[in-house]
Amino acid sequence: MERYYQPEIECASREQILRWQNERLVKQVQHVWDSVPYYRKKMEEKGVTPADIKGVEDLHKLPFLTKDDLREAYPYGLLGKPLKDCVRIQSTSGTTGKRVVAFYTQHDIDLWEDCCARAIVAAGGTDEDVCHVSYGYGLFTGGPGLNGGSHKVGCLTLPMSSGNTDRQLQFMVDLGSTILCCTPSYAAYLAECIHERGIQSKIKLKAGIFGAEAWSEEMRQDIQSKLGIKAYDIYGLTETSGPGVAFECSAQTGMHINEDHFIAEIIDPNTGEVLPEGSKGELVFTSITKEAFPLLRYRTRDICVLTREKCPCGRTHVKMSKPMGRSDDMLIIKGVNVFPSQIETVLLEQGYPANYQIIVDRVNNSDTLEVQVEMTPENFSDSLAHITDMEKSLVGALKAMLGIYAKVKLVAPKTIARSEGKAVRVIDKRKI
Amino acid sequence: MGIHQISVFLENRAGQLAEITSILSDNKIDMRAISIAETSDYGVLRLIVSEPERTASILLSHGFILSMTPVVAVAVPDEPGGLARVLHILAEAEIDIEYMYAIIGRIAGRAYMIFRVNDEEKFRVTLATSGLATISKEELGIQ
Numbered sequence: 001m002e003r004y005y006q007p008e009i010e011c012a013s014r015e016q017i018l019r020w021q022n023e024r025l026v027k028q029v030q031h032v033w034d035s036v037p038y039y040r041k042k043m044e045e046k047g048v049t050p051a052d053i054k055g056v057e058d059l060h061k062l063p064f065l066t067k068d069d070l071r072e073a074y075p076y077g078l079l080g081k082p083l084k085d086c087v088r089i090q091s092t093s094g095t096t097g098k099r100v101v102a103f104y105t106q107h108d109i110d111l112w113e114d115c116c117a118r119a120i121v122a123a124g125g126t127d128e129d130v131c132h133v134s135y136g137y138g139l140f141t142g143g144p145g146l147n148g149g150s151h152k153v154g155c156l157t158l159p160m161s162s163g164n165t166d167r168q169l170q171f172m173v174d175l176g177s178t179i180l181c182c183t184p185s186y187a188a189y190l191a192e193c194i195h196e197r198g199i200q201s202k203i204k205l206k207a208g209i210f211g212a213e214a215w216s217e218e219m220r221q222d223i224q225s226k227l228g229i230k231a232y233d234i235y236g237l238t239e240t241s242g243p244g245v246a247f248e249c250s251a252q253t254g255m256h257i258n259e260d261h262f263i264a265e266i267i268d269p270n271t272g273e274v275l276p277e278g279s280k281g282e283l284v285f286t287s288i289t290k291e292a293f294p295l296l297r298y299r300t301r302d303i304c305v306l307t308r309e310k311c312p313c314g315r316t317h318v319k320m321s322k323p324m325g326r327s328d329d330m331l332i333i334k335g336v337n338v339f340p341s342q343i344e345t346v347l348l349e350q351g352y353p354a355n356y357q358i359i360v361d362r363v364n365n366s367d368t369l370e371v372q373v374e375m376t377p378e379n380f381s382d383s384l385a386h387i388t389d390m391e392k393s394l395v396g397a398l399k400a401m402l403g404i405y406a407k408v409k410l411v412a413p414k415t416i417a418r419s420e421g422k423a424v425r426v427i428d429k430r431k432i
Numbered sequence: 433m434g435i436h437q438i439s440v441f442l443e444n445r446a447g448q449l450a451e452i453t454s455i456l457s458d459n460k461i462d463m464r465a466i467s468i469a470e471t472s473d474y475g476v477l478r479l480i481v482s483e484p485e486r487t488a489s490i491l492l493s494h495g496f497i498l499s500m501t502p503v504v505a506v507a508v509p510d511e512p513g514g515l516a517r518v519l520h521i522l523a524e525a526e527i528d529i530e531y532m533y534a535i536i537g538r539i540a541g542r543a544y545m546i547f548r549v550n551d552e553e554k555f556r557v558t559l560a561t562s563g564l565a566t567i568s569k570e571e572l573g574i575q
């Protein structure tokens with residue numbers, strides 16, 4: 001039987017959720033207007049005032065915030081409360097430049113921990129459970145978030161933090177951990193170690209809550225079968241609080257977004273236009289209850305799909321798919337969104353090196369996509385038929401993943417430049 | 433030890449074949465046979481050379497991708513219908529030919545062909561019982 005941490009909220013009617021959102025958004029916009037000059041200026045530039053925002057239907061009138069804004073406003077520019085009211089910071093490293101610093105009042109932490117508690121209960125957690133938190137503690141939100149949520153549920157909480165696998169396994173066995181919270185890659189690693197040491201029978205885990213990095217459905221199946229648990233996804237980002245912005249339920253078909261705290265939109269990453277439900281696009285969050293770091297229309301750069309289809313678990317909050325890529329990497333080819341990460345997945349599955357190059361061009365007013373990949377000694381054969389078969393199967397797999405035809409070009413080894421950056425992987429000749 | 437063909441991956445870049453042939457001549461390696469199978473985008477170069485092992489390590493050191501493939505050299509009667517006769521015998525024996533090509537030059541009224549087949553053992557037996565000669569690598573001057 002499905003259990004909920006806050007059933008009256010998690011299973012509220014859509015009308016009730018919308019009422020909360022309307023009411024809280026109006027209040028939040030006024031709060032930001034009054035206390036965050038950085039955002040107020042953006043609103044003024046767009047000619048919007050709090051009076052224009054009467055509810056969720058007016059959300060699209062507000063300006064976006066991006067990671068660049070966070071960098072520019074570092075450290076206090078987006079603060080919504082006096083520092084004396086703030087009790088915590090958490091931080092995340094950006095891919096470039098300055099770190100992102102987020103502030104919390106005690107109220108903010110309380111609501112964040114509620115969100116994490118919802119995730120733990122959705123994964124089957126009760127006060128009988130031993131919750132083993134192997135996310136990093138400290139500036140990273142993973143450890144503190146799940147730790148707080150675990151307290152709220154009443155689990156015996158093991159603040160393990162990351163690393164020291166021997167100690168992790170020893171506590172897991174000696175204290176009978178039943179719920180594991182960590183990154184999916186660390187869960188996979190722990191599963192390997194448990195098998196190597198042959199201690200499966202001593203492990204009492206029943207569920208895992210894994211997030212903070214991308215993971216595939218295959219990886220979920222692998223972890224589930226190796227550890228004999230159900231593995232749940234969890235989503236969040238420091239900018240909006242941390243893990244628990246969205247979490248998976250027993251249906252395991254997407255993550256319920258905590259809509260009483262966050263309004264989610266899907267936009268076209270190029271035009272900024274709001275897309276209808278079911279469209280693939282960039283996820284945008286508006287925090288409607290956060291006091292200290294009240295971000296409005298924050299562009300996550302994560303590409304996903306939202307659905308309000310009825311979920312068998314009984315929760316009524318909108319569900320988001322696993323992020324399918326990053327908007328900064330997205331290419332639009334023949335009107336279809338294509339992500340280098342999708343191409344990379346196919347290449348690895350088909351036994352090719354991850355070193356590849358994508359060439360997009362326009363020939364006779366039609367986009368063309370070419371994927372260049374290096375021949376390897378393992379894939380090479382003296383039989384041309386064997387190579388063409390391999391090529392055909394790669395073309396087929398790419399078509400299945402992307403929905404459009406991609407020409408495959410097998411090239412000589414070491415002809416594709418090795419690079420740390422992703423930009424070099426894509427050559428878009430259409431822009432020249 | 434049978435004859436080993438060197439199979440090299442060729443990205444269809446102008447000059448790649450020229451590069452290989454000049455590497456071979458710079459290193460005083462003689463080509464006994466050469467064949468290219470290709471699509472519009474890439475190809476497989478098949479080489480029979482005087483010093484296969486040395487050639488392989490030199491090409492590898494130049495960054496080429498290659499493999500060594502066992503093949504059989506057959507003396508085909510150099511007369512009208514000579515090759516047809518050989519192919520007929522192979523078809524009868526249900527031996528599949530993956531590919532074949534000619535050796536450069538001919539000796540005493542015979543053409544030498546390189547064969548790559550699915551079952552080399554059966555191929556050799558079939559040739560022997562049909563009175564067709566295979567050629568050793570020594571006869572081709574291969575080390």
Ligand SMILES: [Zn+2]
Binds near residue numbers: 249250251256314315
């Ligand atoms: Zn659900």
